[in-house]
Amino acid sequence: MPQRQNTPMTILPQLIQGLADSLSALGLPERDIKLSPPNNPDFGDLSTNVALTLAKETGQNPVQIANDIKDSLALPAGLIEEISVTPPGFLNFRIGSEYYYQVLAHILADSNYGKGTSGKGQKANVEFVSANPTGPLTVGHGRQAVLGDCVARILEWNGYDVTREYYYNDAGRQMRILGQSVEARYFKIKLPEDGYQGNYIKDIAEKVRTEKGNNVASGDPVFRGKAEEIIFQDISDSLKNLNVHHDIFSNERTFYDTGAIDKTVSDLENEGLVYGADGATWFKTTAVGMDQDRVLIKSTGEPTYRLPDIAYHRNKFERKFDFIVDIFGADHSDTYPDVLAALKALDYNTDKVRVLIHQFVTLIRGGEKVKMSTRKGDFVTLAELTEEVGADVVRYFFIMRGMNSHLNFDLDLAADQSEKNPVYYLQYAHARICNIIKHGEAMGLSIDADYDPKLLDNPSEIRLLKKLEQFPTVVENVMQSLEPQTIANYLHDTANRFHKFYSECRVVTDDTKLSNARIALVKATRNVIANGLNILGISAPEKM
RNA sequence: GCCCCGGUAGCUCAGCUGGAUAGAGCAACGGACUUCUAAUCCGUAGGCCACAGGUUCGAAUCCUGUCCGGGGUACCA
Numbered sequence: 001m002p003q004r005q006n007t008p009m010t011i012l013p014q015l016i017q018g019l020a021d022s023l024s025a026l027g028l029p030e031r032d033i034k035l036s037p038p039n040n041p042d043f044g045d046l047s048t049n050v051a052l053t054l055a056k057e058t059g060q061n062p063v064q065i066a067n068d069i070k071d072s073l074a075l076p077a078g079l080i081e082e083i084s085v086t087p088p089g090f091l092n093f094r095i096g097s098e099y100y101y102q103v104l105a106h107i108l109a110d111s112n113y114g115k116g117t118s119g120k121g122q123k124a125n126v127e128f129v130s131a132n133p134t135g136p137l138t139v140g141h142g143r144q145a146v147l148g149d150c151v152a153r154i155l156e157w158n159g160y161d162v163t164r165e166y167y168y169n170d171a172g173r174q175m176r177i178l179g180q181s182v183e184a185r186y187f188k189i190k191l192p193e194d195g196y197q198g199n200y201i202k203d204i205a206e207k208v209r210t211e212k213g214n215n216v217a218s219g220d221p222v223f224r225g226k227a228e229e230i231i232f233q234d235i236s237d238s239l240k241n242l243n244v245h246h247d248i249f250s251n252e253r254t255f256y257d258t259g260a261i262d263k264t265v266s267d268l269e270n271e272g273l274v275y276g277a278d279g280a281t282w283f284k285t286t287a288v289g290m291d292q293d294r295v296l297i298k299s300t301g302e303p304t305y306r307l308p309d310i311a312y313h314r315n316k317f318e319r320k321f322d323f324i325v326d327i328f329g330a331d332h333s334d335t336y337p338d339v340l341a342a343l344k345a346l347d348y349n350t351d352k353v354r355v356l357i358h359q360f361v362t363l364i365r366g367g368e369k370v371k372m373s374t375r376k377g378d379f380v381t382l383a384e385l386t387e388e389v390g391a392d393v394v395r396y397f398f399i400m401r402g403m404n405s406h407l408n409f410d411l412d413l414a415a416d417q418s419e420k421n422p423v424y425y426l427q428y429a430h431a432r433i434c435n436i437i438k439h440g441e442a443m444g445l446s447i448d449a450d451y452d453p454k455l456l457d458n459p460s461e462i463r464l465l466k467k468l469e470q471f472p473t474v475v476e477n478v479m480q481s482l483e484p485q486t487i488a489n490y491l492h493d494t495a496n497r498f499h500k501f502y503s504e505c506r507v508v509t510d511d512t513k514l515s516n517a518r519i520a521l522v523k524a525t526r527n528v529i530a531n532g533l534n535i536l537g538i539s540a541p542e543k544m
Numbered sequence: 545g546c547c548c549c550g551g552u553a554g555c556u557c558a559g560c561u562g563g564a565u566a567g568a569g570c571a572a573c574g575g576a577c578u579u580c581u582a583a584u585c586c587g588u589a590g591g592c593c594a595c596a597g598g599u600u601c602g603a604a605u606c607c608u609g610u611c612c613g614g615g616g617u618a619c620c621a
Contacts, residue, residue: 040564049563055601062601088601090564132621173620194620280619291546291617298619305621330615333548359549360614400569401557406550406614413556413570419583422569428583439580481561489558492568503576503585522580544583 010472011079011099012046018075019050019091025072028054028065035093037470044084044092045466051089062089100465101453107468107524114471114531116479119160122322126152127165129239129246133231134178135198135374137238137382139409140329140361145382146398146537147358148327149244150484153535158479160323166246167312169305170228171253179224182208186216186223197376204230238383242391243537250315252308260311261303264342265296268310271345288341306335310342317348324353325482333357356482358403364410380411389418392538396423399536400488422492426533427541429495432502433526434542440508440519447523451516460501461521467497471528475535484536491532498525 016033023031031050038047051066058065066085073083082094107113128148131141152162169175181195185205191197204227212222239245255261265281268274273284279299283306286293296307316324326336336355344350363370363380372379386394397414400422401407414421441447456465474490507518530540 034561036563038564039566043564047563049602052563052601086564088564169621278619282619295619300619302619304619309621330549332616332621334616335621357548362614404549405557408556410556420570421583424583425569428581432581432584436580443580485558489568492558496568499584500586502580506580508580544581 011095012473014076014079015046015093018073019048019069021074022069022072023050023054026068029057038090038092043086043090044082044094046093046095047090049090051085051091055089063087065089066091097454097457097462100462100469101456103469104453104456104465104520104524107527108520111527112531113524113527114157114475116158116472116475118476118479119155119158119323122160123163123320124152124155124160124323124325125163125165125316125319125321126155126325126327127167127316128152128327129235129244130167131235132168132170132172132174133228133235134174134196135200135231136234136379138372138374138379139363139382139385140372142242142382142385142394143358143361143398143403143407144327144329145239145242145244146395147356147403147484149242149537150395150399150487150535151325151327151356151482153537154475154478154482154484154487155323155325157475157535163248163321164246165248165250167250167252169252169308171251171256171308172302172305175224175228178227179221182223182227183218183220187218194375196374198374198378200231200234201227234383238381238386241383241386242394250312252312255308255311255315260315261307264307264311264314264346267346268296268342273342273345283338283342285338285341288345290337290341294338306338309335309339313339313343313353314346314348317343317352322352326353326355328355328357330357330359354482356403359406361398361407361409364408365412370411385411385414389414389421392423392427393418393421395536395538396421396426396488399484402483402485423538424544425499426491426495426529427539428544429498430526430529430533430540431542431544433498433522433529436507436522437519437526440515443508445508445512445515445519447519449516449519451520452513453517453520455514455517456521458501458505460497460504461518464494464497464501464521464525467494468524468528471532487532487535491529491536494525494528494532498529 012035015035019033020030023029031053033048033050035046035048037045051062051069054060054065055062063085066089069091070083070085079096079099080093081096084092084094086092126148129137129141129145131137137145148164152164155162177192177194178196180192181201182205184191184195185202186208207230208216208222208226216222265274268283273287274296275282275284280295281297283294283296294306295304297303328336340350340353343353363372370380393414397409437447456462470490474486478484478486505518507522508515533540
C-alpha cells in the first residue's frame, strides 16, 4: 500500500506528533490521531476528537482531557494562532495566516504542487474497457474508459510507471458468432441465433464484398477477421476522441499459443483443485472458500472465460507489476473472485491486485430509459455522444459521480444544457485567471515580481488559500481510494472559492503592491486547478 | 433463494475509514454587469438522509432486519 507522505512544510504531521507527545507526557494511552477541518469554520481550521476517544478508557471527562492536552502541548512557535476546547471534547486549532503564506510560496515555486511520490520507481498496470470487438463502444463503456484513464492518471501523478492495458477474448463464442453474423449478411441469409443485428454488420459484409468479391467461401476466416479489424479501429477512434489510449492490447489467443492456458490447468491440477465431471473440467472453487465449483473447460473442449482470465492475470504478475488494477462493470462482479482465488492458490500475492467495480449507466432520453443491447444493434455510441457534447463534458459527467452510483445519464440534458454543465465552472475559473494575468501584464505589472503575502488578508483570499493548501492531502486520499470524483469535488470547491474571491477582490489595480500579491494568489490557484484538471484528463482552457 | 451495488432537497448526485448546524448543480423565486470574462456572484425557498431496531458520549455514515430499484447467481463474456 502507498505510504502517507507529505511535503516538508505540511503542518499536519507536526501537529499529530505534538499531540502524540502530549498524550505520552500525560500518561494517556496511544491513539491513532486524526485531524480534519471541522464543518463549521468557527471552530478553527483543524479539529481532533482524540480526547473523546480517551474518555471512556480513562474514565475522565473528555473536556478535561482536552484541556490537559492543550496545556501540555509543545508546538513550533508561530504556526498555531489559537487552540480551543469545545464541548463535548473537541480540540480545535486555528492556524495562523503565516503558514498559508508559506504554502503560497511553495505552490508558486513548484509547478508539480500536489504530486505524490508513493509510486516512485514502481510499475502499475491498469486494465480497462476490455470490451470484445463485437460492436461500437456504447455510452456505458464510456464510464469505464474515463474511470480507467483517470485511475491511471492518478497513479502516474503519484509516481507510478503506468501501463494502460486492453484485454479481449478473440477465441470464444462471441467472436465466432460475430463472424457468422457477417457471413450471414454477406450471403444475405438469416442471422444465426444470438447473431449481431446492428447495421454495422452489414457494412462490414459489404466491405468484404468490395475487397474480396462475391465468391468468398462460407466459413472463410476473413469474415471474422475483417469484423475484428474494422470494429477495433472504430473502438480505438472512439477512445482517442475521449482522450483515452491504451499502451498494450492483450488477447486471449496469445495464451493458447504460448501454452499458458494448458500450464494453468496443470498447475491448478497439481494443487489438487481440478477435477473432471460430466465431460467438463472443473475448478474446485469450494476448496478455497467459494460456494460452488466452476467449469474451466466445457464438455465441448472450449474453455470458459475463467481459464484464460487466470492465465492472463498470471501473465501480468510475470511482467512484474507492483500494482495491478482491474476495472470491471457490475456485470462482471461475480467473475473476479474465482480468478483471485486461483492466483492465490498458485501462490501469487493478490494484495497487489485491486479490483474496481463500477455500476451501470442508465441512459435517459425524452424522460425515458433507453434500453441498449449490442447484440440487437440498439445503442447510443460513445462516439456519437463525444461528437455531440465534447470530450471534456463526457469525461466530467462520468467522473463527477462515484463509481458505485447507478448513474442516470440524461442525454437531452447533456446536449441541450451543455452550457450549464458543471465542467465549465472549473474551466471558466482557469480561463478567468489566465485573462487576469494577461490583463495585468498589459497594465505593466511584472508577473513574477516580489510580493508581500501579508497584503492577502481579505477573508475570501484566506479561504481560497486554505483550499489550495488541501490539494496534496486530497491527492493522497485519492491515491488510497482510487475514487477520482473526490478530485472533481475538490476542484469545484476551489473554483467556487476563486469565483467568490474574484467578485470581492479586484486583482489588477493602481495599488501595485496589492496587485502583485493578488497576482501571486491567482497564479497559485491556476496551478492547482490546472493540475487537478490534468489528473482528470480535462483541458484547462486559457480563454472561453 | 443467495451474492454485489444503490435508496440523501422537485430532479441528478456529493458527503459514508462515526463527530459539532447534512451540501452542490439543475429546476423555482428575488437581487448584482460604465470594472480583470455575468459560463460569475449574493439572497430566498426546499430534508423523518427509504423504514425499523441495535452499537456509541455521538449515526446519513457502522451492525441486523424489512421494503424498493440495478446487476449477478451459465458448460455466455
